[in-house]
Structure formats: C-alpha cells, structure tokens
Amino acid sequence: MTGAGPSVRRGAGRPTREQAEARNEELLDTALDLFLEHGYETVTMEMIAARVGMTKRTIYARHSDKASLFLAAVLRAIERQALPREALEALDDGDLAGTLEAVARLRIDQVMTPDGLRLQRIINTEGYRFPEIFVAGYELSTARVVEFVAGVLDRAAARGRIAPTDSDQAARAFMSMVVGGQVRAIVAGRPPTPEQIEKRVGFTVRLLLDGLRPR
Template identity: 30%
Template sequence: MHDTPSERGPKFRRRAEARPDEVLDAALTLFIEKGYAAARVEDIARHAGLSKGTVYLYFPSKEALLRGLVRRAIVPIADSALQTLHDFEGDPRIVIGMVMKMLAARLADPKVVAMPKLIFREVLGFPELAQVYRSEVLDRILPAIESVIRRGVERGYLRQVDPALTIRSIIGPLMLHVAMAEIFGIMPAGGLHMDQLVENHLTILFDGLSAPPSAKTWSAS
C-alpha cells in the first residue's frame, strides 16, 4: 500500500513545494537557449528532472509557463513600485529615482533580466509574449507613473509635459539598452551595468524635466 503525500513527511512536501520553481528554472533556461517556439514541454520536464505529466499539473501550457516566469520575476517588482508610487507625496523626481534604482538593482538578477531579454528576442514571432508582459506588468504600472507625473506638473515640480509621452522618455532608455545588447549585440564593456545606466539617465532626465526654479522651490535631498 502506497503512502499518501500527507504521510510522506515534511521532506516530501518541501520537494513538492519546490517543483514549480524547478519547472520555471528549466523553462527559462530552455526558452533562452532554444527559443520559445523550439522549447518543448517534454524537454522542460526532462531538464527539471520531472515527468511531462507533473509539469502539466502546475503549468497546463507553454503560455502558462511564460506567465509563471513573468509573475515570478517581474510582478513582484511591479507590486513594490506600485506601493512606492501610491504612497508617495511630494517631488515626483524623488519617487521616480527610487523606482528606477530599485528596478536597476532587481535587473542585476539574471533570472529577472532574462525576461525582457526573452521578450525582445521572441516578440515578433510570438505576440502573445508581449500580451502577457503587458497584462501582468505594463497595464498595472504605467497608469501609476502617469498619475505621479501629472501631479508633479500640477504642483509645479515638473515642466508642462505630456504625462503619457513622458513615461516613454523615462523607461525608454532602459528598454533600448537591453534591446541594443540582445537584438544588435552591442554590449557595453563589462556588461549591461543597469545601475550605472540608471544613474546617468536620471541626471540627464531630471535636468531636462525639472521646472525652472521660479516655478517651485524644492529640495532634492
């Protein structure tokens, strides 16, 4: 007579709890190595040391695997950014800088930066990749950033800029930075250095975005 999972002890339960992450790790490796189209679920299962049926218990399709990867790597960043944006009052340059530096720090994790890399590589052939990223991340965080910019303009911290277009100026350099490396193979010496890019970008951004001193007295400290 076989033991039930509940009778197999904490070691078995810990192993079962770790399986979704093991599957996602294997999927990410194969999506990067082979591409989204060529990576088969059976290959992912073999790489994870599991049966194909076990993979389907957790993720019923490749799209579900992709959504799981986005939720694991990127959604926590979006959640943290949203909390910061919603709770902040005052000069929007401070909170924009905080969010951008947090993003740079998170993108230092290979499992996190692999997601935008994968999107850039595969999006033209598989638009569902972009749709997953949009629904899980962009549709949630872009309105919050736009609201912060709009309040900054209304309160005199920022120039009279279009909030929706300004978002593109804020996040565009990060996306281009990854795209230049992944699509065109143009990599800065020593790697992406997201932290250095963000520091450089914020200096240029805020010098151009800030309202004249006569419009608002403010402190960057």
C-alpha cells in the same frame, strides 16, 4: 529562474492538492529554467521530463503541449517579477526629481539581475511567436510604471511645480528615454556602468523637468 523549494515527492496513495500544486510549481520552474537556458526551439518535452523527474504523460496531463507549458511558465515568471503598486508608491517621497530617478533605477535594476535579463531576452525573442508574453510584460511592468509616473506628474502639476501636460504621454516618453535605452543596451550585452546609469538617469530627469517647468 530557479526559486522553487525542495522537490515535493509523494509516497503511496493519491497526492494532496497541496502536493499536486507544488509539483506543478516545480514543473513550471524547471521548464522556465530550460527555456531560458536553451531557447524555445531547442527544449523538448523529454528534456523537461528528465530534469523535473516526471513522465511525459504526467506533463501532458497538466499542459497539452510544449507551447502551453512555455506560456504558463513565462507568464508566471512575468507575474512574479511585476512591481506591486506599494513598491512604486514607497519611492514617492515628495521630491519630484528624486522620485523619478528612483523609479528609473528600480526598473533598470530589475533587468540587470540574471533572471530579469534572461526573462527580458526571452520576451524579446519569442514575443512574435507568443504575443501573450509581450502583452503581459507590458501590462504588468511598463504600464504600471507609466501609470504611476503619470500620477506623480499630475500631482506635481496640481501643485504648480510643473506646467499642465499630457501626463500619460510624458510618462511614456520618460520611460522610453530613461529606461528603454538602458534596457536595450543591457539585453544586447553592453550594460552601462553604475556611474553611466546615474549620469544618464539624472540627465534625462533634468531634461524632462526642464521641459515641463512652468513658463
């Protein structure tokens, strides 16, 4: 998950705060790349130090051990990939089915990027060892989308377009059906084709709205 700019190297003298922060950002980006490439167990602090061009002593001054560096790198990546509220709100064009389909596509597209896929895999494989990353992944990604979808359903119910319902549970069911299944297939190395995604998203949205239609 590279994204850092050119390495920041300082000349003689004490680095500025901006330089120190930039070097730490570079360290986190480099460490994340290595963890995503090789897995937590395989990566060593020596590997990270060599790749980023720092001494181990300098790294330990910033992060007490490999576990704390891993957590800092992965949590930062999760935060950077989190969907801002504005991005979700921009999908709501008043068309209920269209909005739900757009939300599903956005979440699936996130995971289908190389960085999104590697991040999802490391959350899945290391979440048992570092529950913080699993919680952060849920709170910053899934929970935000669930809350947004629940709000969309609440507004639709208030207008009489769907029957009153437990919008939170309906939103969770929607995410599980339309996103969860696709994500599991993608992470397992069996990504659906764009045509399959469109068909499955459309079918699930129709199924949900048919179950919620006023009677």
